[in-house]
Amino acid sequence: MEVCCICKKEYRTLWTAPDGLWKKLNGGNEGGLICIGCFDRIARENGEVLYWECAEREYPLYPGKTKINSEK
Ligand SMILES: [Zn+2]
Numbered sequence: 001m002e003v004c005c006i007c008k009k010e011y012r013t014l015w016t017a018p019d020g021l022w023k024k025l026n027g028g029n030e031g032g033l034i035c036i037g038c039f040d041r042i043a044r045e046n047g048e049v050l051y052w053e054c055a056e057r058e059y060p061l062y063p064g065k066t067k068i069n070s071e072k
Contacts, residue, residue: 004035006042011035014059021048 001010015036023030025042034042036052043050 002033002035004038005032006034006038009035015052016059 001012002014003010013036017025017039019030025039025046025048026032026034040050
């Protein structure tokens, strides 16, 4: 489980955003964890329209490294 640094709620969905978009919508910070709901809200407040794509199994943490989606 991850904990969103904005709403402080736990969330289970692993997701990723392009570095530039993440930094822009995260106050210039590269790190941190934000749930999809909060990130989507911030995007709308900044005039960004996001789309979400579902996938299974391997989560692309870094190039060449993956995290299996079922890991807690
Ligand atoms: Zn949140």
